[in-house]
Amino acid sequence: MGIVSQDALNQLQALIDQVEEPLQKTFQNVHQGYVPETLIRFLKAREWNASKAHKMLIESLNWRVQNEIDKILSKPIIPQDLYRGVRDSQLIGLSGYSREGLPVFAIGVGLSTFDKASVHYYVQSHIQINEYRDRVILPSASKKHGRPITTCVKVLDMTGLKLSALNQIKLLTIISSIDDLNYPEKTNTYYIVNAPYIFAGCWKVVKPLLQERTRKKVQVLQGCGRDELLKIMDYAALPHFCRKEGSGSSKHSGSGSENCYSLDHPFHQELYNYIKEQSRMNESKEPIKQGSFHVEFPEPATKEEADIAKTIESELHKFENSRENVDC
Structure with a gap:
C-alpha cells in the first residue's frame, strides 16, 4: 500500500465508526471486508487529510444510498439488443489479469461512439462494471492470491481517436467525475497505446495540469504497447488490440472469445448472467422495468478535472482549425 499515514488512517477510522445505518450498510458493499485499504484510497484522494477524506467518503455513501447503487447489479439493461448496442458503442472489457493478480481492463477510447442509447444507459453500464469489479472480481482475486487486491490496471486504446471526440467530452466528464468522487484510487496504472498525433497534442498540454500522483500512474507506450505490457502480464491477458503490432483496435477484430469488448x-x-440472476432474485420485491437506471450526475469532481475537459476541447478545436487551414 506504499507509505501510509497511520495517524490519518486512525482518525478516519474513528470518524467512520460513528456512521450509522443506512450508510454503514452501503459502506460494506464498498469495502468488501477490506476496510483499511478502502479508507487509504479516500485518504490518498484527499492528500492524507482525514477530515477531507471523511467528507468525501460520507458524500459518496450518501450518493450510493440516494441513487440506490447497492441495487444496480439487479437492474439489467433490457432488451438484450439494447445492451448489445451499448456494448458495441461503449468499448470496455476485462482481458485478463496481471502477474500480480490485478484485473486488466481494456478501454477503446478512440472507437467508442456512445451513440446507441441515452446518456443514462451508458452511466448505468459504467457503474455496473465498477460495482461488479469491486463486489465480485476484486474479492475473488483477493481470495485466490491470499492478499487484498483492491485496484486494477487499465489499457486505454486510442486507435480511431478523431475530432468527433468533442461530442463525447460531456459524457466522459460525467463518468470521470463519478469515478473520482465515488471510486477513487481504483486504478493502479493507466497504459495508453496506439496513440495518434491528435492525442500527442492533447497530452502535451493536459499532462502538466494533472496532480503528481495521477501523472505517475499514466504511461504512454509506443505502438500497441505489446512488449512493455508483456513485462507485467502474460500474452493471454493482453487486450486483443495489443497482441499484434499494427493490428489496431477494430471493435470487430477477433472472435467473441478474444475480443474483450464483445458481449x-x-x-x-x-456479467450479464450475474445481473440477470440478481434481477430474478429481486423480482419478487420489484418487478423488472424496462428503462434506464437514473443516477444523479455529479459536477466535475475538481477544478482540475473541469480545466482538463476544457483544455482537451480547446486543443481539439485548434487541431480542427489547423487542418482546415491546411486543406485551404
Missing part, C-alpha cells in the same frame, strides 16, 4: 466475451457473458 460474447466470457467477461461480459458472466
Whole structure:
C-alpha cells in the first residue's frame, strides 16, 4: 500500500465508526471486508487529510444510498439488443489479469461512439462494471492470491481517436467525475497505446495540469504497447488490440472469445448472467422495468478535472482549425 499515514488512517477510522445505518450498510458493499485499504484510497484522494477524506467518503455513501447503487447489479439493461448496442458503442472489457493478480481492463477510447442509447444507459453500464469489479472480481482475486487486491490496471486504446471526440467530452466528464468522487484510487496504472498525433497534442498540454500522483500512474507506450505490457502480464491477458503490432483496435477484430469488448466475451457473458440472476432474485420485491437506471450526475469532481475537459476541447478545436487551414 506504499507509505501510509497511520495517524490519518486512525482518525478516519474513528470518524467512520460513528456512521450509522443506512450508510454503514452501503459502506460494506464498498469495502468488501477490506476496510483499511478502502479508507487509504479516500485518504490518498484527499492528500492524507482525514477530515477531507471523511467528507468525501460520507458524500459518496450518501450518493450510493440516494441513487440506490447497492441495487444496480439487479437492474439489467433490457432488451438484450439494447445492451448489445451499448456494448458495441461503449468499448470496455476485462482481458485478463496481471502477474500480480490485478484485473486488466481494456478501454477503446478512440472507437467508442456512445451513440446507441441515452446518456443514462451508458452511466448505468459504467457503474455496473465498477460495482461488479469491486463486489465480485476484486474479492475473488483477493481470495485466490491470499492478499487484498483492491485496484486494477487499465489499457486505454486510442486507435480511431478523431475530432468527433468533442461530442463525447460531456459524457466522459460525467463518468470521470463519478469515478473520482465515488471510486477513487481504483486504478493502479493507466497504459495508453496506439496513440495518434491528435492525442500527442492533447497530452502535451493536459499532462502538466494533472496532480503528481495521477501523472505517475499514466504511461504512454509506443505502438500497441505489446512488449512493455508483456513485462507485467502474460500474452493471454493482453487486450486483443495489443497482441499484434499494427493490428489496431477494430471493435470487430477477433472472435467473441478474444475480443474483450464483445458481449460474447466470457467477461461480459458472466456479467450479464450475474445481473440477470440478481434481477430474478429481486423480482419478487420489484418487478423488472424496462428503462434506464437514473443516477444523479455529479459536477466535475475538481477544478482540475473541469480545466482538463476544457483544455482537451480547446486543443481539439485548434487541431480542427489547423487542418482546415491546411486543406485551404
